Amino acid sequence: MDMPPQAVPAPESSPRGHDGVLPHAAPLLDDGVFSPERMKAEREQAYFNDLYLLAPVAYFVLGLDGVILQVNLVAAELFGLARGHPGHVLFRSYVHEAFRHDYDQFVQRVLNSSEPERIQLQVRPRPGAREAGMPVSLLGSADPNGQALRLVLEQAEGKLAALERSEERFRRIVHSAEEGIWEIDAQALTSFVNPKMAHMLGCQIEEMLGQPLAAFMDDEGRALLARNIARRQDGIAERHEFKFLRRDGSTLWATLATNPIFDSGGTYLGALALVSDITAQRAASERIWRQANFDSLTGLPNRQMFLDRLQHEAHHARREGTCLALLFIDLDHFKQVNDRLGHEKGDMLLRQAAQRISEHVRATDTVARLGGDEFTVILAGVGQLGGIERVLQELTAALALPFVLDGDTAQVSASVGVALYPSDAEATDTLLRQADQAMYAAKSAGRNGYSYFTPALQQAADLRRLTVREMRVALAQDQFEVHYQPIIRLCDGSIERAEALLRWRHPLRGLLAPADFIGFAEANGLIIDIGEWVFRQVVRQARRWQDEHGAAFQISINKSAVEFRCDAALYQDWGGHLARQGLAPGAIVIETREAVLLDEARQVVERLRQFRAMGLALALDDFGSGQVSLACLKTADLDFLKIGRALVGELGRDDAGLGLCEALIALAQRLGLKVVAEGVETASQRDLLRAAGCDYAQGYFFSRALPAGQMDRLLAAQSAA
Ligand code: C2E
Ligand code: MG
Ligand code: MG
Numbered sequence: 001m002d003m004p005p006q007a008v009p010a011p012e013s014s015p016r017g018h019d020g021v022l023p024h025a026a027p028l029l030d031d032g033v034f035s036p037e038r039m040k041a042e043r044e045q046a047y048f049n050d051l052y053l054l055a056p057v058a059y060f061v062l063g064l065d066g067v068i069l070q071v072n073l074v075a076a077e078l079f080g081l082a083r084g085h086p087g088h089v090l091f092r093s094y095v096h097e098a099f100r101h102d103y104d105q106f107v108q109r110v111l112n113s114s115e116p117e118r119i120q121l122q123v124r125p126r127p128g129a130r131e132a133g134m135p136v137s138l139l140g141s142a143d144p145n146g147q148a149l150r151l152v153l154e155q156a157e158g159k160l161a162a163l164e165r166s167e168e169r170f171r172r173i174v175h176s177a178e179e180g181i182w183e184i185d186a187q188a189l190t191s192f193v194n195p196k197m198a199h200m201l202g203c204q205i206e207e208m209l210g211q212p213l214a215a216f217m218d219d220e221g222r223a224l225l226a227r228n229i230a231r232r233q234d235g236i237a238e239r240h241e242f243k244f245l246r247r248d249g250s251t252l253w254a255t256l257a258t259n260p261i262f263d264s265g266g267t268y269l270g271a272l273a274l275v276s277d278i279t280a281q282r283a284a285s286e287r288i289w290r291q292a293n294f295d296s297l298t299g300l301p302n303r304q305m306f307l308d309r310l311q312h313e314a315h316h317a318r319r320e321g322t323c324l325a326l327l328f329i330d331l332d333h334f335k336q337v338n339d340r341l342g343h344e345k346g347d348m349l350l351r352q353a354a355q356r357i358s359e360h361v362r363a364t365d366t367v368a369r370l371g372g373d374e375f376t377v378i379l380a381g382v383g384q385l386g387g388i389e390r391v392l393q394e395l396t397a398a399l400a401l402p403f404v405l406d407g408d409t410a411q412v413s414a415s416v417g418v419a420l421y422p423s424d425a426e427a428t429d430t431l432l433r434q435a436d437q438a439m440y441a442a443k444s445a446g447r448n449g450y451s452y453f454t455p456a457l458q459q460a461a462d463l464r465r466l467t468v469r470e471m472r473v474a475l476a477q478d479q480f481e482v483h484y485q486p487i488i489r490l491c492d493g494s495i496e497r498a499e500a501l502l503r504w505r506h507p508l509r510g511l512l513a514p515a516d517f518i519g520f521a522e523a524n525g526l527i528i529d530i531g532e533w534v535f536r537q538v539v540r541q542a543r544r545w546q547d548e549h550g551a552a553f554q555i556s557i558n559k560s561a562v563e564f565r566c567d568a569a570l571y572q573d574w575g576g577h578l579a580r581q582g583l584a585p586g587a588i589v590i591e592t593r594e595a596v597l598l599d600e601a602r603q604v605v606e607r608l609r610q611f612r613a614m615g616l617a618l619a620l621d622d623f624g625s626g627q628v629s630l631a632c633l634k635t636a637d638l639d640f641l642k643i644g645r646a647l648v649g650e651l652g653r654d655d656a657g658l659g660l661c662e663a664l665i666a667l668a669q670r671l672g673l674k675v676v677a678e679g680v681e682t683a684s685q686r687d688l689l690r691a692a693g694c695d696y697a698q699g700y701f702f703s704r705a706l707p708a709g710q711m712d713r714l715l716a717a718q719s720a721a
Pocket of ligand 1: 527534557560698699
């Protein structure tokens with residue numbers, strides 16, 4: 001017998017057309033699934049395909065060290081080897097001692113030759129067995145990549161006896177095989193299946209005979225079959241996976257290693273396939289694929305998948321000459337929901353939000369979750385801006401509706417940034433960055449809304465990035481300064497306290513006010529380090545001014561909401577630091593905005609409690625500029641109420657403004673708070689406030705914020721007077 005062909009080409013057509021052609025090589029799935037198990041399985045399967053699996057000859061693949069790596073069914077049977085893992089056995093150990101020298105020389109010839117080599121020798125069924133050797137003929141060839149040796153072993157008996165023996169053996173093997181064996185005739189109808197094959201499909205053997213392959217598939221399976229055949233005809237040598245329908249309706253995924261059968265005259269008789277069940281493997285790799293590409297919480301595509309789709313959609317738009325819109329959605333105040341109701345409810349909200357977003361776009365648009373509370377939408381093929389506008393309005397409206405979370409209700413809103421392809425950017429990573437910047441702009445504009453990307457936004461974003469970078473340097477190089485604005489006691493005009501206000505002496509841009517950089521420092525967390533630096537600066541200054549002007553001197557420092565949310569450990573040392581400076585904690589006042597008091601997060605409440613416990617004084621800053629909540633005046637344990645510039649500015653404009661301030665002052669004082677009016681710019685404002693009984697005032701009318709040295713002179717003048 002001749003060397004088995006490497007890849008027997010299936011005949012181009014059979015009497016029933018292509019249905020009869022079982023693809024010989026099995027492809028990778030087109031869905032691009034990769035996993036280690038999968039690739040290993042494929043390599044093994046590829047080996048299989050190379051074996052003349054069902055031929056009535058013994059077929060071996062040896063390593064260069066002579067160890068048996070692979071065997072076909074007959075070889076396994078002949079030497080009693082397990083086909084999956086033959087063990088570490090040398091082929092040579094089966095060779096009769098008298099022939100081993102010849103065998104070694106034969107192997108050398110095979111390795112040095114590009115043509116197959118042949119030898120007659122004797123083998124024994126087990127290594128070292130006593131029985132007489134069995135005369136065989138070996139045909140050997142080197143693997144094309146030089147990494148293995150292939151041997152075909154034929155028994156050199158009378159041809160007829162050999163055939164009978166191998167046929168009998170063949171039948172036995174086929175019946176007990178671990179794999180399904182499926183034979184079709186030239187009309188592509190099933191002419192034989194082994195019990196295992198019928199079992200795999202949950203059918204009786206008789207039910208299968210005479211049926212075409214496609215009879216055991218659903219539409220998807222048939223489409224796959226048709227495509228596999230088409231690809232095969234295009235000469236695309238890939239491995240093929242088939243989808244069958246089991247009798248009970250469940251799916252069987254299988255790989256088919258096929259060999260066409262010809263008669264001695266070369267006429268196509270049909271094909272024989274070795275069928276392996278890969279349903280479990282496929283499920284596992286599909287799981288891995290899902291994990292790699294989808295967000296497990298919402299089931300939406302994740303960042304990875306989103307980037308792929310974006311690339312794909314952009315490509316498509318370029319080809320078709322259409323546009324696409326990229327929406328970057330960030331939920332507002334989502335963190336509060338997490339803090340207030342716990343992560344489980346937070347997750348529930350995210351799932352519902354995902355659902356709402358998906359409901360407001362077309363099924364063909366991509367909705368993805370990038371992580372946290374960030375979502376993206378690719379609106380493909382958008383004609384005019386009107387269409388996008390409608391989606392944006394509906395989306396933001398839908399996300400602003402309350403969420404019912406298993407008994408609790410929560411309300412968030414969404415800030416959406418929009419970038420357009422190709423007008424804003426052609427590169428997808430730029431487009432994503434632009435949508436992100438636009439989202440940031442929507443947030444700054446008060447949230448619950450959307451914003452389009454514009455060049456101005458680009459500049460703002462560039463400035464933001466640059467500022468953040470420079471701020472780190474600024475901290476290291478002492479470019480920050482604390483200025484002090486005097487706070488005047490209204491009854492006698494004396495200065496016994498001051499507010500510390502941060503300044504940045506920028507080497508190029510000059511003296512910067514907090515509005516130019518604090519927001520960025522809050523966003524990236526640098527505010528924590530800056531706040532710590534301010535605290536130490538102020539403690540040192542308070543020590544000096546108390547020494548010079550009396551122990552009543554107080555300095556207030558400002559703390560942003562972000563600083564209240566951070567780790568408790570950060571403020572642990574504050575008490576110790578004050579004590580080492582010999583400063584009573586009451587010398588420092590912490591100023592914070594209303595928003596902090598409204599925040600129900602445990603950390604925030606805990607931080608306020610901690611400051612209190614340390615003995616620091618607390619002030620509520622800018623009262624009247626946000627959501628006024630008189631209730632929190634009562635609950636929060638405060639020392640000062642600062643009436644914001646907005647309310648003070650109303651003074652003297654009409655009676656209502658004055659009335660409001662008067663009422664507020666009276667109320668706060670009833671609750672035991674001292675009142676500071678901020679932003680006093682005129683003498684009449686001062687007079688009205690004094691008449692209303694306000695305790696303190698600060699503002700340009702008295703003094704701007706001053707460097708410590710100038711403040712020194714002001715205080716010295718006061719002492720002298
Ligand atoms: P704030 O705590 O309400 O500070 C008062 C702001 O009003 C200061 O602005 C001050 O210069 C300004 N101001 C004072 N009197 C008048 C007036 O009569 N008319 C007008 N139009 N404005 C007046 P500044 O220094 O630009 O600070 C702005 C905000 O930055 C502060 O508001 C505070 O919330 C924040 N901030 C300042 N320093 C720090 C800091 O060290 N850490 C943190 N986290 N925030 C700070
Ligand atoms: Mg303040
Ligand atoms: Mg203020």
